Amino acid sequence: MTKTLKITMSEGKWFVDIFSQANDSGVYDLIHPNTSAEVALNEGEMYGFRYSLHGKAGTSFKIELDNEVLAEGQLDKSESASGNGIV
16 A cells, blocks of 8 residues: 655754565655655555654654654754654
8 A cells, every 4th residue: 555654844854764674675765855755555564664853943843644643743952853663
């Protein structure tokens, strides 16, 4: 199945990767300046995601896969945010 990976962030730079144990291309799925990308996922397979964001402190962000919010928040005084999780 194909889903849309999307980031909403007014300024800054980012990369987002969705991966599985069996199928990681080694290529990031979403890299600045692109704000959306189509990703192919196999139904019933578990996927992880990781992200790294850089910008001005206080910049808000939201990362979504179709209508599911994977991560959201604001950059702190370090001017960066990173994380990972399970899709």
